Amino acid sequence: MFLLALFTFAGSLTVALALFFWYQGDSEIVFKTEAAHTFQVKHEPLKREIYCRCLIPLTNQGRQHGMVINVFCQPMYYGKIMEKLEMIPRLRLCREPLRKNGYWEAVIIKKKTTHLTELEVKIRAQIDLKSLVKEVPRLTVLIYYQTVGRNGIQLQLAEIQFDLNQGVLNG
Amino acid sequence: MSVEVISLNTKIITPEDDLLEVIAAYAKPFLKTGDTLVVAESVVAITQGRIIRPDHVKPGFWARILARFIHQDGSLSSPYAMQVIMREGGTLRTLAAFCVAALARLLLGRRGDFYRLAGEQTSLIDDITGTMPPFDKHIVLGPREPEKVVAEIKHRFGVEAAIIDANDLGKSKLLAATPGIDRSLLLRIFKRNPAGNADQQTPLVIVRKARRKASSPGPVRRSGR
Numbered sequence: 001m002f003l004l005a006l007f008t009f010a011g012s013l014t015v016a017l018a019l020f021f022w023y024q025g026d027s028e029i030v031f032k033t034e035a036a037h038t039f040q041v042k043h044e045p046l047k048r049e050i051y052c053r054c055l056i057p058l059t060n061q062g063r064q065h066g067m068v069i070n071v072f073c074q075p076m077y078y079g080k081i082m083e084k085l086e087m088i089p090r091l092r093l094c095r096e097p098l099r100k101n102g103y104w105e106a107v108i109i110k111k112k113t114t115h116l117t118e119l120e121v122k123i124r125a126q127i128d129l130k131s132l133v134k135e136v137p138r139l140t141v142l143i144y145y146q147t148v149g150r151n152g153i154q155l156q157l158a159e160i161q162f163d164l165n166q167g168v169l170n171g
Numbered sequence: 172m173s174v175e176v177i178s179l180n181t182k183i184i185t186p187e188d189d190l191l192e193v194i195a196a197y198a199k200p201f202l203k204t205g206d207t208l209v210v211a212e213s214v215v216a217i218t219q220g221r222i223i224r225p226d227h228v229k230p231g232f233w234a235r236i237l238a239r240f241i242h243q244d245g246s247l248s249s250p251y252a253m254q255v256i257m258r259e260g261g262t263l264r265t266l267a268a269f270c271v272a273a274l275a276r277l278l279l280g281r282r283g284d285f286y287r288l289a290g291e292q293t294s295l296i297d298d299i300t301g302t303m304p305p306f307d308k309h310i311v312l313g314p315r316e317p318e319k320v321v322a323e324i325k326h327r328f329g330v331e332a333a334i335i336d337a338n339d340l341g342k343s344k345l346l347a348a349t350p351g352i353d354r355s356l357l358l359r360i361f362k363r364n365p366a367g368n369a370d371q372q373t374p375l376v377i378v379r380k381a382r383r384k385a386s387s388p389g390p391v392r393r394s395g396r
Contacts, residue, residue: 017236020239021239024239064243065243065244067299069225069299069300069307069308070308103304103305105304105307106299106300106307106308107300108300111243148225148249148251148299150238150239150243150248150249150250152250152251153225153226153251
């Protein structure tokens, strides 16, 4: 009888906790690359540089606050041509000033809020831009980000593409 | 009484630094007899190595459960910070504090018992984002033996010393102070957090009874009452 009561109590408590945790939910922070806008691709043939920029919403669509503690950007690998290119990607929260070394300061993203982030990629080429664009017509940038919520640390990935063909000529 | 508040810029202070040497380098040239040197709580903790990356913490079963019951604005709502507190104060004590606090809240409507019972570190811990870069990605605990630290500062530099936890929300807490300090005056001054909470890099503040205006170009000076 005692054991039955104990098991019933433990079972009810487990179910109650599970329901509470389910109802409470967690943060769900995502870089909404599909909603990215204000794309800019500038060609500077004299300097052999291409400057890419866009704004990406960073949204917490979960039911709890969460934190983004690290963000790293990495352009995709495009083969041997990469030896002749220097690519410097930087991502920052628009409300924060850009740190010269690109340091991402850990930030709390409150539930149901969206913050704009700015992604910049500077490409310096040792070859002329026409050859570069011919070989790499689209530049994919991978965004790895580490979030922390009630459930722990998660490493997530987003990707975004710049059309290098659609560049505006400068210089 | 009029006081002059002088915020001192320092380099980024890391666990490799010795607090007394930092004070010797950045504050000693400006210290005068009768001054009070106030040190930011997080800087004392950092020099004591009381920082940990969340990646190096494995939250246990109880930390995951208990963290769920802490309001999401609190540092302990993260299972990592909760695990660190359990490691610091003991799992049993934390669990007991939680149970008593839950009962007190349900039956008496009283809040805050968990922080009173689980130990001082529960209210001093800063979760990720709680400290200025480069420690924004760390969990920063409260300092160990703050009374001993202020006594050492007084012994070496001959001035009154205090460790304070101040923030931009107008809340400040005096962790330790040498006996000659007017605690209420200090708390009033630090309600405005003259050391700043972000990138100011001014973790040392001299509080000086104002006589006349000084003109040293080094530190940031403010006057207060």
